[in-house]
Amino acid sequence: MNFNDTKDIDTTFPPDFLWGVATSAFQIEGAAKEDGKGPSIWDDFCRVPGAIVDASHGDVACDHYHRWEADLDMIQSLGVDAYRFSISWPRVRPTGDGAWNEAGLAFYERLVDGLIARGIKPCITLYHWDLPSGLQAQGGWANRETVHRFVEYALEIGRRFGDRVESITTHNEPWIVATLGHDIGTFAPGIKNRAMAAQVSHHLLLCHGMALKALREQGCKAQLGIVLNLSPTYPATDSAEDRRSATLSDAHLLRWYLDPIFHGRYPQEALDDLGADAPKIEPGDMALIGQKLDYLGINYYSRSVVSAAGPWKAGSQGHELTDMGWEVYPQGLTDLLMRLHRDYPGVPLYITENGAAFKDQVVDGEVRDADRTRYIAEHIEAVGEAIKQGAPVGGYMVWSLMDNFEWASGYEKRFGIVRVDYDSQVRQLKQSALWYRDFLKRQRALRSRAAQAA
Structure with missing residues (x-):
């Protein structure tokens, strides 16, 4: 593909398609103890020896809390329509269940107003993994009471911002919270208990549905939805054993979160596999979970290939790997989009995260990341192909706006289209950012011509 000529990509997208970039609070904000912010489970997890590869933390991160104005100018320079960011729950309600912190809320007031002033649509995520430590001390997501604290939090944010933002997402990737945080234990809070993880997943879905119901009753004007990390699952071979393994894996990853929302039930294969570890479901829970979505957000990075014989080696079929060891498979x-359109119809789909970590090269003052540029362009093409086939995709957001704290990988993995020098906090547009900016210029030209022709 010739990245200087994006005509073939441009022509596949409708004029109202939403283009954006995305970040999350803990990964970029810093200011971990300023202006009344309370600690989160990730502040605590970062202090566990060996939990973070480079023994780093999010105390400063990208210092976005202090540099937000310049960062918004940078976002505006890219020509995007929208910016997806998360609110730090412990910054606005330090203990999770006590008084609201007006200084923390004022930061997000400035952020939302600054985006609107620059013609950028604010897209809020309520929960991107940073549960207040005070709630974790009471049992965290395993405690059903946390469901009610989340609904209170959602209502307060809806009251303050719901008439000005484009969208409010309840949860970002609940599978990560439940499975990596409470089963495998490699993410905060670092628990290894399969039964607890299953109960956590149910509570996450329950508070999602309860929050949507409450926000609508409150009169919230923003579009409301959830963001899931989804991958299509393929059997490694056509053997019956591999097909069965792939079906079970799909039930745990994709259908576990989508079937309750759209079909009012958990997949039976997954329940059978969990056995006594299956979550406790109270009467009325499934009806609450099944609230209508205004949109479904999809975070896609790679496919999943499953073998009954054991872990499948990514890249064994010749596909490129990212710095995370994930296969590049547009x-x-x-x-995935066509499967969602077929099995869960009737809801607009948005790509809320897509991008890749690669080892950047700084040559003659330029940040050269042709591999990331190629990854983004090929996946935009993949979205365009799904739209041609009828999938109702309404937008695409690059992950991430800038290099940041990459959870258990610390600062060793760089996903940004903007390079951050963590010592000086200087930002620099990478080749991928310049390509995306130029691509969006062409999009605007197409929109203008379409409007004139209408």
């Missing part, structure tokens, strides 16, 4: 995004 076709998987087209396949």
Whole structure:
């Protein structure tokens, strides 16, 4: 593909398609103890020896809390329509269940107003993994009471921002919170208990549905939805054993979160596999979970390949790997979108995260990341192909706006289209950012011509 000529990509997208970039609070804000912010489970997890590869933390991160104005100018320079960011729950309600912190809320007031002033649509995520430590001390997401604290939090944010922002997402990737945080234990809060993880997943879905119901009753004007990390699952071979393994894996990853929302039930294969570890479900829970979505956000990075014989080696079929060891497989995004359109119809789909970590090269003052540029362009093409086939995709957001704290990987992995020098906090647009900016210029030209022709 010639990245200087994006005509073939441009022509596949409708004029009202939403283009954006995305970040999350803990990964970029810093200011961990300023202006009344309370600690989160990730502040605590970062202090666990060996939990973070480079023994780093989010105390400063990208210092976005202090540099937000310049960062918004940078976002505006890219020509995007929208900016997806998360609110730090412990910054606005330090203990999770006590008084609201007006200084923390004022930061997000400035952020939302600054985006609107620059013609950028604010897209809020309520929970991107940073549960207040005070709630974790009471049992965290395993405690059903946390469901009610989340609804209170959602209502307060809805009251303050719901008439000005484009969208409010309840949860970002609940599978990560439940499975990596409470089963495998490699993410905060670092628990290894399969039964607890299953109960946590149910509570996350329950408070999502309860929050949507409450926000609508409150009169919230923003579009309301959830963001899931989804991958199409393929059997490693056509053997019956591999097909069965792939079906079970799909039930745990994709259908576990989508079936309750759209079909009012958990997949039976997953329940059977969990056995006594299956979550406790109270009467009325499934009806609450099944609230209508205004949109479904999809975070896609790679496909999943499953073998009954054991872990499948990514890249064994010749596909490129990212710095995370994830296979580059754009076709998987087209396949995923078409499957969602087929099995869960009637809701607009948005790509809320897509991007890749690679080792950047700084040459003659330029940040050269042709691999990331190629990854983004090929996945945009994959989205375009799904739209051609009828999938109702309404937008695409690059992950991430800038290099940041990459959870258990610390600062060793760089996902940004903007490079951050963590010592000086200087930002620099990478080749991928310049490509995306130029691509969006062409999009605006197409929109203008379409409007004139209408």
